[in-house]
Amino acid sequence: MSDNTLETESIYVSFGVGAETYGIGIEDVRQIIRVPKITRVPKMPDYVLGMTNLRGEVLPLVDLSMRLGYKHPCVHGEDTRVIVVDKQGILTGLIVESVNEVKSTEMHDIDKFPDILNAGVDKKYISGILKVGKGEDVSIIQLINTDEIIDIDSAGKYLEQNSALIKKEKKEDVVAGAIDEKRFISFNIKEQEYAIEIHKINEIIWMPEVTSVPGLPSYVLGIFSLRGEVIPLLSLHSRFGMTLNRDDETTRVVIVDIGNVMVAFAADKVNAVVSVDESLIELPPKVYEDQEGSEVSAVLKLEDGKRLVMALEPENLVDDAELEALKSVAEQSKGGTHMNYDVTNTADEEKQIVTFQIENEHYGIYIQKVQEINRYTNVTKIPKTPKFVEGIINLRGEVIPLIDLRSRFELETKPRDEFTRVIIINLQNMKVGFVVDWVDEVLRIRQEDIDPVPPVLGAAVNSEFIEGVINFDKNEKMILLLDVEELFSRAEIKKLENLQEG
Incomplete structure (x- = not known):
């Protein structure tokens, strides 16, 4: 037995990076997956490719070739895999070029890492070598030190320092100038620009999958589900005598709360969040002003009056009878099940x-x-x-x-x-x-x-x-x-x- 030999036994997953073969102890491996969709993160080291979604968990992805100190990243192909490593509850995905097999070792099979072996790799990332086979058929698997690859000490300190802040909500800053200004989100219905005060808008989303409901007025396009809530989708285009193009990539759906009923309408595109001085907000033209419950509540004079935006009042987009009908449709579409939804708390x-x-x-x-x-x-x-x-x-x-x-x-x-x-x-x-x-x-x-x-x-x-x-x-x-x-x-x-x- 050599003095270099470490007395241990374990099971290792072996894999390829470049021309070399490496191994990771099976106790550190949670699973092995194909390369998923990657979200890039700015200003990261070159070995951090980004992160992905692993069944609801945020998984950082590390290119193992770059992490080991090579000057080139892993080659991505049909055999490329992500080895998901779990160290003390910290998940990391290591991207490798191929996964070979699982090796079972016996006592004394693992040697220390020789100084002359594989000079391109930082030695701290290798915990030892595993010799597989006999005689001239011996192959060498370099064993990865996952603590160093993940930098578990730094990661642990980060967790310790930030654990109290992870779910702590930050105080919401008061917007400067809010006393004399009102904020709106503006959008287009065909060529005309409209706006709604920002605090009256619950959410703006992409066009969802809409289910048609027979027997509803023509201005109701149907219903859709959003986080358990059934929401009717209106067409302001129909209300205003125009046609909506649902397939346009700029189309958005604006969701408002009218009398505790979530109602949505489609807009051709959402333009901007605008802060408007109250001196630039005027009453609507008399044709609107004389209409009781008019949708248009004001006119915003932007860009020195060259850009006129009609401010809409969500409460007046539907009348009481229409609102009750929409509420009934939403409730029926839930199958009669009432959600335990505490508006104040949420x-x-x-x-x-x-x-x-x-x-x-x-x-x-x-x-x-x-x-x-x-x-x-x-x-x-x-x-x-x-x-x-x-x-x-x-x-x-x-x-x-x-x-x-x-x-x-x-x-x-x-x-x-x-x-x-x-x-x-x-x-x-x-x-x-x-x-x-x-x-x-x-x-x-x-x-x-x-x-x-x-x-x-x-x-x-x-x-x-x-x-x-x-x-x-x-x-x-x-x-x-x-x-x-x-x-x-x-x-x-x-x-x-x-x-x-x-």
Whole structure:
């Protein structure tokens, strides 16, 4: 027996990375799966590919080739697999090029890792070598030290430091300027732009699968289910004498609460969140004003009066008899089962999130931090500013620095197009604009739907700007919830303040 021999026995899963064969103790392996859909996470080490949804759990994915110190990632092919490792309750997915077999070892079969073997690999990641076969047919399996690969010490410290904060709700900031301004979400019905006050909107979603119900008025498109609630879908197009194109990718569904009944209507596209000074909100034209219960409650005069937006009153979208009929349809569609739904309690737990895309990944910001959403236009470039500062814009007399989130997340630049939007954020004592590829929707979610950042990601780099992960099991979609306060250092915030001060 060699002095190098470690006295142990175990069962190992062997797998390939490049030209080498490695092994992981079966006690650390929860399961082996095919490569799933990956959600990329910005500003991660090159070996962290992102994360995915594993039956409701957020699973970080690590390219084992890059993690071991090779200069090339794993080659993805038909045999590529993810080995899900469970270390002290911390799950990590290790991407490997192929899984070979399960090896059972006997006492004294494992040797220490020779210093001259496989110089391309950091030795701390290898706990020993397993010799398989006899004579000239001996093959070598390098055994992975999963504690080092996952950095279990750092991950454990991260968990310990953040365990008290994981489910702790942050105080919702009061939006600056809310006393003299009202906030609306604007949308289009054909060419006309309408808006509803933001606090009257429960949620904005993509067009769901709608079930037609016979015997309903023509303006009712049908019903759909959302988190156990049956919601009737109205066509304002029909009400306003127009036709809805349901197949358009920009179509959205706006959900409002009318008399404690959830009602939805379709819009051709959602434009922006706008803050409107009360001096720019006027009574509707007399033709609307004279109609009792008119849908139009006010006219918003935007862009120096060049852009007129009709503000709608949700309570007047349907009359009392129609509302009772819609309520009856929703109740009957539940099969007569009444949900135990405490509106007061759930409202305290629910959060509204503005979601958007950058490089096909989905991000979210608490709506309390969002002042408004505008089109990308009239940007003034400023020399000698940080790389991520695109320039400044003039927003109703206020200088707003523009942050290119692509640059901030170290992604390639992308030409601005008709979908590019600027999200105006309240950041400490100032406003800044985030340039994003696309604004998706406004979601209403429960606090319990927000998962913490996996400790492996939290320990790998400074990921404090990711506050949590909204994990949609059904459509395999993940939303990274951003903490805008943590996106910038103190020095960077000072530079942004200097830009505003001119």
